[in-house]
Amino acid sequence: MNDITQNQSTATPSSVNLKKVGEIKVTNVSKTYGAALFAKEVLKNCSFTIERNKLTVMIGPSGCGKSTLIRLLAGFEKPSSGTIEIDGKRITGPGRDRLVVFQESALFPWMTSHDNIMYGPKARGENTQKNRDQAEYLLEKVGLSAFREKYPPQLSGGMQRRAELARAMINNPDVMILDEPFRGLDCMSKELMWEYYSGLYEESRRTNFFVTTDIDEAIFLADRLLIMSNIPGQVRAAIEVDLPRPRRLAFVFDDDRAIAVKMEALAILHQEAMKSFSGGSKAAADFVEAYSKRSGGNGTAGSKEPA
Amino acid sequence: MNIKRFRKELFSRSKLRAIIAIFVFLALWELGSRSNEWFGFTPPWIGHVPAPTAVLVAWYALLGDPGYWQSWYLSTLRVLAGFFAAMLIGIPLGLFMAVNKTFNGIVFPAFEILRPIPPLAWVPASIIFWPTQELSIAFVTFLGAFYTIVINVVGGAKSIDVRFFQSAQSMGSSQWDVFRRVVLPATLPSIVVGSAVGMGITWEVVVAAEMISGGGGESGSGGGLGFFIWNSYVGGSYEQIVVGMISIGIAGFICSELLRKLGSFFTPWLRKR
Secondary structure, three states: OHHHHHHHHHOOOOHHHOOOOOOEEEEEEEEEEOOHHHOEEEEEEEEEEEOOOOEEEEEOOOOOOHHHHHHHHHOOOOOOEEEEEEOOEEOOOOOOOEEEEOOOOOOOOOOOHHHHHOHHHHHOOOOOHHHHHHHHHHHHHOOOHHHOOOOHHHOOHHHHHHHHHHHHHOOOOOEEEEEOOOOOOOHHHHHHHHHHHHHHHHHHOOEEEEEEOOHHHHHHHOOEEEEEOOOOEOEEEEEEOOOOOOOOHHHHOOOHHHHHHHHHHHHHHHHHHHHHHHOOOOHHHHHHHHHHHHOOOOOOOOOOOOO | OHHHHHHHHHHHHHHHHHHHHHHHHHHHHHHHHHHHHHHOOOOOOHHHOOOHHHHHHHHHHHHOOHHHHHHHHHHHHHHHHHHHHHHHHHHHHHHHHHHOHHHHHHHHHHHHHHOOOOHHHHHHHHHHHOOOHHHHHHHHHHHHHHHHHHHHHHHHHHOOOHHHHHHHHHOOOOHHHHHHHHHHHHHHHHHHHHHHHHHHHHHHHHHHHHHHHOOOOOOOOOOOHHHHHHHHHHHOOHHHHHHHHHHHHHHHHHHHHHHHHHHHHHOHHHOOO
């Protein structure tokens, strides 16, 4: 755990090599799967901006089209209508400027942590001393120096995610896109990951787009919080999370401002859950009930209220 | 340390159990074979099999016989020739079938029609097709391993997780780079499995092919362990039949074991830590 405290000392924004790039503009994007009767509209007239050199976190109920949105941003799929632009250029396919970190580990099991991290540079014929040094630096930074020669199956879940962050960072993309990267980790490793990740972000200040369903994760990490509506997905609200950086678990969740942001976000998420609950969605029922218990029995949909 | 000791004990116990089991098996076999001699009663099946001690005596006599070792040598050579030819052609073919849809569309139907034909059904045809007997036996062994290897390679390469391609692509990989550093290593475990299964089939096939084609070749061709067994049968030397059978068992075991070692060397990420 020593390296976390070390991170803190080096976590000053290195504005020297700050890349002022990576603004993504999503304009009236719709995405429909299937045709005619079986058509399912996942995104409808979705518009928002991912501001450059900020960490934008998108949160929304499960099944609201977040993963679809990520595939569109990455360029793996094309929108049915509307446009997505990065720094004014239209996105037409996958590109080196946008790097995606997936929900489950996509590390290559046949390569050691070190070789995984060096994959990108080698793929582009940039196996230079500078990149090799950078790989060592990143291994150190994510606490994996001792595991550089281990294969992914020999690493813990948290270590795999960290290796994956390092593998993405070394490519120095304009934008990092992360699709629920810490999902499925236990509570303690998750919090550890937040500190590692925000440390990496605070050092690079590169444009980051982070999708999650975890409200605490969202508030801890975000500069800017986007809240998605239910399907078909749209951005319902944007909240500036103006908490100081570097952020540390020890104080973020006791901060009044953080609690206020959380209540604000939860209220909007609750409205969305209510809507889909009344629309017949069982998935929303748990959220509605939990919210009503938290706020003292205001929720009308919570049928099993404590006696 | 307690656990370690317990493990050691368990290991030695299981070893002991295995040894006892083999000896009990041999004893029962001996008893069954000698039953006529000792009790004047011939049990069915086992009563007609030569006793293990008699087999050992026959084997011992054969150890100095260059003809016996020549049989080993010839069979092994044919297995290796067929097997390596199958790998050399099967692996690239399978990879290309998995990667290229058009190619797959052209090759797959013919492949699927030929695949169900047992390699042994090819024996007469291959004797006609190929100029030498050696080549025709090697060809039949080749077929034994070929289909299994191709099927495994295609299956392995097609089941690669799409996220691997997506992340490789977004890190700036060219198509050739993706092939070399993603498709190939991701398929390697399937190649190993296909080869191991193929090797087993190769031994089955070579023995049968040798029996059918016989030992009538000129200048030391023909022969092999399959022919050795058949010849012993024709000559009425039943002990030698069993010697030949056990020899093939040993040869197959050695080949599989070597292949397993080699496979584990090439797929270090699948090893237990």
